[in-house]
Amino acid sequence: MVQRSLIPVLSLYLLPGLLLLSLGLTTTRAEKATPSAPVRVGTVKGGHVHPALCRAANGDLLAVYNEDGGGGKELLLSRSTDGGVTWSTSRSIPVIKDCSIYPGSLTTLRSGEIVLHWSCYRIDGKRRWRVPQFCTSRDHGVTWSPVTEIPLEDYTNYTCLRHPILELDSNHWVCPFYDRTVIYDRTSNSVTPFGDGRNHGMVSLIRTATGTLISGAPQSEAPVPVGKPGQMVYGLRSTDQGQSWQALHNLPYFGVAGYDLNVLKSDDVVLTSILYGVGRDDEWAYELTLSHDEGKSWDTVNSVIIYNPGRPIKGRGWPRTVQIDDQTLGTLFYDLDPKQPDGPGVFFVRTPLSALKSDKH
Secondary structure (H helix, E strand, C coil), rough: CCCHHHHHHHHHHHHHHHHHHHHHHHHHHHHHHHCCCCCCEEEEEEEECCCCEECCCCCCCEEEEEEECEEEECCCEEEEECCCCCCCCEEEECCCCCEEEEEEEECCCCCCCCEEEEEEEEEEEEEEEEEEEEEEEECCCCCCCCECCCCCCCCCCCCCCCCCCEEEECCCEEEEECCCCEEEEECCEEEEECCCCCCCCCCCCCCCCCCCEEECCCCCCCCCCCCCCCCECCCCCECCCCCEHHHHHHHCCCCCCCCEECCCCCCCEEEEEEEEEECCCHHHEEEEEHHHHCCCCCHHHHHHHEEEECCEECCCCCCEEEECCEEEEEEEEECCCCCCCCCCEEEEEEEEEECCCCCCC
């Protein structure tokens, strides 16, 4: 009796199945490494919609935006409890009253408390200025504290911010207003200069796990409200709490809406940037890029375009990104194109982190 090896026989039957399984896994990986289609968070009218985004300590995602910008009377909040797949019907934040609103930002503090910032337009004859205000939530954005006004002696029409505050500790926050960069002391309700006193402008300010600070400032000194523009630096980096800064020279074109910076759980930094048309200021797409060395360099080879409608994006978009979980990023933006299905809106895109990482990382 001749004994035949089972391996060739089994291979005959198993190989096609293994090939199909391998193909299926490859396809699944490819699908997972692709940004999702945009999900509509809410429908808006126009103007300074300027959405803000944060991840609450309980994992909920909060989106706050102005339905009708340029002095809206209310900020609307929408919530997602499933990582941005679906969103609740937006509701007005009731504590904001008697305010012509310029939207600001959302920040989740280390304690889990959430800080919502905005500014109120003020007019007295020919004089125009904005007054920054905030409220906080200790229950993941369900209820909000009474409004606090940040006291300044010389408000200007540029006293506003669009990026999360930088938490130095629970009572001291760096506020990157357009016309000044200051530390707000919560205990005394007062402000002091930040670092070396320079104005970074209305930009992202983040701190890495090692304490390094990264500023999204395109210039060494922002000429707001008046002054001479500083030299172009395309990002700044500090290792001494902002007392001195080194130019990065590696962030992209700033444009009007700038870019967004966030530190991830892995200690990588994610840059959310805008791609512009050649020879024009229109926004055409949004892109995510990682830095694995605290902003010294950017892995542009593995950048991922997360939104490209094939036409100019109307309304400046102001994209904001957060980390949803260990595997996923989420980006919020708005698009005012009236011809898109259901018209102007605020949208959310989920992006697998694996889409931005090479085998090396």
